[in-house]
Amino acid sequence: MNKTKKLMIGNEAVARGLYEGGVNVVSSYPGTPSTEITEFISKYDDVYSEWAPNEKVGMEVAFGASLAGKRSCCCMKHVGLNVAADPLFTLSYTGVTGGLVICVADDPAMHSSQNEQDSRHYAIASKVPMLEPADSSEAYAFAKSAFKLSEEYDTPVLFRMCTRMAHSQSIVEIGERENFEGYKYEKKPWKYIMTPGNAVKRHPYVEERTLKLQQLAENCEYNRVEMGDTKLGIITAGTCYQYIKEVFGDNVSILKIGMINPLPVEMIKDFAQKVDRLVVVEELDPIIETHCNNIGVTVEGKSLFSNIGEFSQQTIKEVLLGEKAESEKADSEIPVRPPVMCSGCPHRGMYYTLAKNKITVLGDIGCYTLGSAPPLNALDSTLCMGASVSGLHGFNKASNNEKNTVCVIGDSTFMHSGVTGLINIAYNMSNSTVIVLDNSITGMTGHQQNPTTGYNIKGDPAGKINLEALCHSIGINRVRVVDPYNLEQCDKVLKEELAADEPSVIISRRPCVLLKYVKHEKPLKVNEEKCKSCKRCLKLGCPSISFKNGKAFIDATQCVGCNVCSQLCPFGAIGKEVQE
């Protein structure tokens, strides 16, 4: 194998491209499917990288680094860009000194997200150029070129990925890192102090820049025409290009868009004239189609293709060729296999306690959202990062302080945007109980460090936020810490805090069972003679416990001996050894 050729997921290819493009500073918040970009960058020791508490902070760090004359980047998932939208819109006005790239990963089909918003709208709304690659090789090349684009046009550059791009591997031929020294810092108040007086002068610049970028879009490395059979012409971008090539090969003409904003005008008009039928194939919203309509080019798009979910080669075959897939399948009903909280997950004990006490629970975003599933059914809402805490305050203000409601939020999510909600609880005085599910890691995205863990992105010791001290300093007097493996303690403290006539925080603290330093205990066993088949242990929703031959059964390959189930069993049938 050639040394410079490597199979890479899209996210690794972006990281490599940014690295070779001379990136100096990267600040991101993890979010599927964007996380690995920053993780791969963190492996380069000549780049400063970090996990920020949230996406807004990450983007502002990238802004500061750009202001200082260095090349910077921040990465996030689509909903993270909502959090960072505030700096984005004004960064469009200030422009950059060192190149600034904002990677945003959309999640059509919502493999791991709460909505399937289309980030391309942000590029249009903020008037910032956006690139979108179609495989790892393009991801690498586009990312490498993005800093020059950013500097030449004095603009941040949005870099759009989608789940299929981000997590698909294809072959990349890599090169060398550009030696970029950085620009010397110069004070430019007219460009960087966005008071109204300065901003009114920058807005016309932004409009001029858009016109220049439109000229670029007509003839650039990102957009290309592949003429084949001219009966059908397709305008497309991203992974959809691959599906079309797979189905049609060269028997189609394609205008492949790599720069999503601004879109070309003459290039599209010219292409439209050369083909008999013109179709736009794009996932989610009709961005390219609307542009075509605006410039007077008639296309078919969302009249044929859905604006919901992901496409595939099969979608293309069905819509454009009328071909259905042929295959055999089982007639038996196949039960679904949803993701579950792991065996020994520290969240389980607290959720069991909440469910047992029939508490209304406002939830948040993380592994612990899985507590919403049967049999625990422990959650009542999940909106966005931090909404559990602020929502609880609103819920309590609206419901006469009956106090049968709490919220749950993970340690990383609390740092991201839960703490501002807690400040509101303290300031506007609601009698709310906030439960921080502190598993000492950012779990769902695959174990990233955060401000409460005491380690940085490289695993080196770092500043460690003390949650108890933070809550006290905000003005919360009642801060309790419980071990979620101890059901009696959880129950007692929960009842006490709900009875208290002031706001409180319960920190449910135990590290994620998947962390390498967490020692697993010996698996538990069920004493079949003592087991009375009451199925109480099954209420935990532990994947290790099932019901076999009329008795509870613990799978020794999965059980980590957390002992939560043994505390539930009224007959003492679960223990380390089979008790005779």
Added chain:
Amino acid sequence: MATSLMIVGVGGQGSLLASKLLGNILTAEGYDVKVSEVHGMSQRGGSVVTYVKYDENKVYSPIVTEGEADYIISFEKLEAARYASFLKKGGKIVVNAQEIDPMPVIIGAAEYPEGILEELKSKDIFVDEIDALSLAEQAGSSKAVNIVLMGRLAKYLGIGYDEWINAIETTVKPKFVELNKKAFELGFNYSK
């Protein structure tokens, strides 16, 4: 036309390592390769699927759709049945004879279908069942189910034994190389 494989199973069973090994060996053999996986929610004990496609010519789409897979390698019986419709006519399923109850079965909201592999066979689907868990334990760890199955798959793919061993040595962490070589060998030499 690219050869299409699917690796399906339960989150945590090691399908990512299997796809990494496959990707590396196919790249080393000089093929154009695409591998597609989904991270995040689909882990944590959920149903997981990874696509691997390779060809002497360019591979375009990174995913496999219904009726397209040449091979489905399933780490669990129910998952083989879940994705059986992705198999093309004449395709083959290699399946670990293990049953892992999904949560709806655990809580009694659904039943694990009995004789599910026999049902697939009755539809003229080629099903190669192997007790990969026992072989993995024999190799030294129940976690090596993934590599046992790669050993079994190797019987069909026509890539040499030594090439696989080389790929294991370059893909797997050094301290797990011997375990995985043993697991591969047990899967490769398995006979019914």
